[in-house]
Amino acid sequence: MYSDKVMDHFEHPRNVGVIEDADGVGTVGNPVCGDVMKMYLKIDDNEVITDVKFKTFGCASAIATSSMATEMIKGKTVDEALELTNKAVAAALDGLPPVKMHCSVLAEEAVKAAIEDYRDKKLKEN
Amino acid sequence: MIKYFDNAATTALDKDILDKMMEYFTDRYFNPSSIYTPSISVHKDVEESRKRVADAINAKAEEIYFTSGGSESDNLAIKGFAYANRKKGKHIITSCIEHPAIINSCKSLEKEGFEITYLSVDENGFIKLDELENSIREDTILISVMTANNEIGTIEPIKEIGRIAHEHGIKFHTDAVQAIGSVKIDVEDMNIDMLSMSGHKFYGPKGVGALYIRKGTNVTRMNDGGHQERDKRSGTENVPGIIGIGYAIETAYKDFDKNVKKITELRDYYISEIEKRIPDIKLNGDRTKRLPGNANFSFKYIEGESIMLLLDQKGICVSTGSACSSKTLEPSYVLLSIGLPHEIAHGSIRVSIGKHNTKEEVDYLIDSMVEVVSKLRDMSPLCEEEK
Structure with missing residues (x-):
């Protein structure tokens, strides 16, 4: 049902955890629906994402897409990270079953929510 | 095996x-x-x-x-x-x-x-x-x-x-x-x-x-x-x-009496050990008027398909009432009918013990369950909010 890459990221998720002094934090999803993703970003003065961590409640594909999304944006600038699409995350995992595509949408939304939080904080600082 | x-x-x-x-x-x-x-x-x-x-x-x-x-x-x-x-x-x-x-x-x-x-x-x-x-x-x-x-x-x-x-x-x-x-x-x-x-x-x-x-x-x-x-x-x-x-x-x-006795003992052992070793769980169904081999638990803050697949990696076969294992993305109607909220129903695992299962296998299941639940809870944002 799942590709080897999905199973690899599910069993050995990259970047699980919390960043206590994160510059941006985004939470998306709903426990009622069975998926919640929380993403933490550390962003330097050049707007490069230097660290990223996540926590996810959900099925194997929710965990795998979170893990893959963190790998794909680490080291990227904020603007580059905003270009991340759910399709790119799914493709990097060698595809997802059709009913699980919404998990990749959540991963994209989690990244965007964390960046939005970062930009909101920035605005308030200035 | x-x-x-x-x-x-x-x-x-x-x-x-x-x-x-x-x-x-x-x-x-x-x-x-x-x-x-x-x-x-x-x-x-x-x-x-x-x-x-x-x-x-x-x-x-x-x-x-x-x-x-x-x-x-x-x-x-x-x-x-x-x-x-x-x-x-x-x-x-x-x-x-x-x-x-x-x-x-x-x-x-x-x-x-x-x-x-x-x-x-x-x-x-x-x-x-x-x-x-x-x-x-x-x-x-x-x-x-x-x-x-x-x-x-x-x-x-x-x-x-x-x-x-x-x-x-x-x-x-x-x-x-x-x-x-x-x-x-x-x-x-x-x-x-x-x-x-x-x-x-x-x-x-x-x-x-x-x-x-x-x-x-x-x-x-x-x-x-x-x-x-x-x-x-x-x-x-x-x-x-x-x-x-x-x-x-x-x-x-x-072989009814012999099998039911053995299976019930293994099930009760599983239930008591899980209840002893894993917090924030709920046993679904009645404690006594239940099938001898059946033990259905909801594990809060985590999702059933994830539990099932991690157990599968350890060679263990169980089933889940989670939405993610269904084509409709709705959790089990049975679990919703007994009043479980969606988020609890998502985290349920049914173990059904049979006449060929041994105490050693149940011990392995219990240890694996403790490990898998802990691993997934460490990953869950819901767990952290609750604590």
Whole structure:
């Protein structure tokens, strides 16, 4: 049902955890629906994402897409990270079953929510 | 080595039963409907198998009809009875936690003008007898309630349901697919008019089941063809399957006390260890009136498909009521019916222990469960919010 890459990221998720002094934090999803993703970003003065961590409640594909999304944006600038699409995350995992595509949408939304939080904080600082 | 804890899904066919079935595939392939000597002998063996099934539930051999399995038995019981009795009434009572073979048969009948009452269940999965009595109408023709639930293992008060049905002159069907081999059934004592069973749930072969139909209960056949199974079920008999189910049910009740004792002890050990070692969990179903092998837990803050797949990586087979294992993305309707919120229902795992499981396997399951739940909770944002 799942590709080897999905199973690899599910069993050995990259970047699980919390960043206590994160510059941006985004939470998306709903426990009622069975998926919640929380993403933490550390962003330097050049707007490069230097660290990223996540926590996810959900099925194997929710965990795998979170893990893959963190790998794909680490080291990227904020603007580059905003270009991340759910399709790119799914493709990097060698595809997802059709009913699980919404998990990749959540991963994209989690990244965007964390960046939005970062930009909101920035605005308030200035 | 696979550690198989999904015996409610299917069981391993007993090897000695397979041995007994084999000759009916090859040397004794004869059609039991033919009237030459080799066929007459096969016919006799089919009838002996019918007797074995009948004896196990205190029925008469001529009240047993072989089918392809539980779903076909349920369809024949519900639709076949409804069609044969539509002049008497159009109302049927069932429960909201029945197997899809019952629920969807009822849905089909609704499209044809029948009216169905789906009884609610309490937090342990029991139907309420007063709600049942209050649902009975002048035109109620049938009550169908499962003997035991496949997901949460709750054993319904079948004898009382049958008594209420008969007091009102209503026929009573029970889907006993999960119960055969785990619960003692006496169709006379329990006031049962029709009963469905499936061979592969009690170490028999797949593709064969039976429907008990009490003499005097009218049921219309669902597939047209020849006159096999006394005109109730056309089609050349699945002779090896029929031989298999007969020996399987005989074995199940011969070894009943020994197996149920062993399985219940293993299940209670699993339940007590999980409750001791893992916080924030809920046992679904009733603590005592449940199938001997069934243990269904909800693990808060995590999702069932993830638990199942991590256990699978350890060679353990279990099942989940999580939405993510379904095509609809809705969690199990049984778990929602007992009042679980969606987010708790998502995190449920059913373990169903069988006669081949050992204490060592259960210990491995418990240790693996502790490890997997802890790993997923470390990853869960819900866990962190709660603490």
